[in-house]
Amino acid sequence: xxxxxxxxxxxxxxxxxxxLFMLMFWTLAPLYWMVSTSIKESxxxxxxxxxxxxxxxxxxxxxxxxxxxxxxxxxxxSMIVALATTAFSLLLAALGAYALTxxxxxxxxxxxxxxxxxxxxxxxxxxxxxxxxxVNIGLVNTLSGLVLVYLxxxxxxxxxxxxxxxxxxxxxxxxxxxxxxxxxxxVLFRIILPITVPALAVVAFFSFTLAWNEYIxxxxxxxxxxxxxxxxxxxxxxxxxxxxxxxxxxxxFISSIPPLVVYFLFQRFLITGLTMGAVKI
Numbered sequence: 001x002x003x004x005x006x007x008x009x010x011x012x013x014x015x016x017x018x019x020l021f022m023l024m025f026w027t028l029a030p031l032y033w034m035v036s037t038s039i040k041e042s043x044x045x046x047x048x049x050x051x052x053x054x055x056x057x058x059x060x061x062x063x064x065x066x067x068x069x070x071x072x073x074x075x076x077x078s079m080i081v082a083l084a085t086t087a088f089s090l091l092l093a094a095l096g097a098y099a100l101t102x103x104x105x106x107x108x109x110x111x112x113x114x115x116x117x118x119x120x121x122x123x124x125x126x127x128x129x130x131x132x133x134x135v136n137i138g139l140v141n142t143l144s145g146l147v148l149v150y151l152x153x154x155x156x157x158x159x160x161x162x163x164x165x166x167x168x169x170x171x172x173x174x175x176x177x178x179x180x181x182x183x184x185x186x187v188l189f190r191i192i193l194p195i196t197v198p199a200l201a202v203v204a205f206f207s208f209t210l211a212w213n214e215y216i217x218x219x220x221x222x223x224x225x226x227x228x229x230x231x232x233x234x235x236x237x238x239x240x241x242x243x244x245x246x247x248x249x250x251x252x253f254i255s256s257i258p259p260l261v262v263y264f265l266f267q268r269f270l271i272t273g274l275t276m277g278a279v280k281i
Contacts, residue, residue, distance in 0.1 A: 036052065036054060037245055038061050039058060039059065040057075061249070065247045069251075070225055071230075071247075071251050073225075074232075081146050082208050084144075084147045084211075085211035086208045086211070088147065089151060090200060093161075096162075098188050101166040118156045123153070127220045128220075146229070149221060162200075169192060169196070200269075205262055212255075214231065219232045230255045234252065234255070237251070
C-alpha cells in the first residue's frame with residue numbers, strides 16, 4: 001500500500017514538473033526570441049531561413065534605436081507618467097481607504113462599494129468623454145493629463161485593496177497612537193502604512209504597470225511626438241508594410257525591463273498583498 005502511494009506521488013510529482021517546464025518554456029520562449037532578434041543583423045532577420053541564435057551578434061539595432069529614433073524621449077515620458085501615477089495612487093488611495101474605513105459619515109458604505117462598480121464600465125467607452133474633458137481644461141497632449149486619466153482607473157482599485165488591509169488592523173493600535181498625541185494623519189503615516197507594506201507593494205506594482213503599458217488612452221489623448229510614451233511610440237517602427245524588426249525588438253526588450261525591476265523589488269510582498277486583506281466591507 002505504501003509502495004503504491006509512493007509511486008502515485010512520484011507520478012504526480014513528475015507530471016507537475018513536466019507541466020511546469022512547459023509553462024516556463026511558453027513564457028520564456030517569446031522573451032528569448034525577442035532578445036535574439038534584437039541582436040541580429042538585418043540580412044539575418046529578413047533571411048529565408050530562421051536562426052535560433054544570431055550568427056554574428058551585433059548592437060546595431062540598439063544604436064539605431066537611441067540615435068536615429070525618438071525612443072529615448074518615449075522612455076523618459078513613460079517613466080515620468082508611470083512614477084507620477086504610482087506616487088499619486090499610493091497617496092490618494094491611502095487617504096481614501098483610511099477615510100472609508102475609520103471615519104463615520106453618511107453614505108460611507110455606498111461610496112465604498114461604488115469604487116468597484118467603476119470597473120463595470122468598459123474603458124474603451126470612456127476615452128472620448130475624457131478627451132473632451134482634457135481639451136476643455138487644456139491638458140490634452142500633456143503628460144499631466146495622461147497621469148490624471150490613469151489615476152481615474154488606479155485610485156478606485158487601490159483604495160478598495162487598502163480598505164481590506166486597514167480593516168484587518170486592530171483599531172486599538174490607532175487608539176493608542178491617538179492617546180499618545182498623534183493626529184489622524186500621524187496615525188496613518190506612522191502606524192498604519194508601515195504595517196500595510198505588502199498592500200502598498202501591490203498598489204505600486206499595479207499602478208506602475210498599468211501606466212507603463214497602457215495604449216488606448218495614450219494613443220488618443222497624446223498625439224505630439226514629444227510627449228508620446230513607449231506603447232504609442234513602438235508602432236512608429238512600422239512604415240506602411242515594412243516592419244523594422246531589429247529596432248522594434250530592441251525597444252520592446254528595453255521597455256520590458258522597468259516592470260521586471262519593479263516586480264523583483266516587491267516580489268516578496270506581492271503574494272501576501274494579493275491574498276491578505278480580503279475583508280468584507
